[in-house]
Amino acid sequence: xxxxxxxxxxxxxxxxxxxxxxxxxxxxxxxxxxxxxxxxxxxxxxxxxxxxxxxxxxxxxxxxxxxxxxxxxxxxxxxxxxxxxx
Numbered sequence: 001x002x003x004x005x006x007x008x009x010x011x012x013x014x015x016x017x018x019x020x021x022x023x024x025x026x027x028x029x030x031x032x033x034x035x036x037x038x039x040x041x042x043x044x045x046x047x048x049x050x051x052x053x054x055x056x057x058x059x060x061x062x063x064x065x066x067x068x069x070x071x072x073x074x075x076x077x078x079x080x081x082x083x084x085x086x
Contacts, residue, residue, distance in 0.1 A: 018042075018045075
């Protein structure tokens with residue numbers, strides 16, 4: 001649970017701090033930000049995070065399916081399956 005919370009905080013900081021930096025970067029009037037470029041930059045950063053998290057989840061699911069399949073030679077029946085008690 002601590003790992004998930006730490007990962008969420010880290011990803012949140014990766015998104016929040018640069019946007020805060022851009023918001024506070026304008027000191028003098030006349031300096032404008034290109035909103036479209038900043039929005040696309042944030043979108044790209046979030047999509048990159050989403051693809052990485054999706055790849056981790058898919059990899060974990062593939063590992064679970066391959067590890068706990070019935071045809072796995074290392075798979076042993078549990079004590080309940082051996083005794084026939086459900």
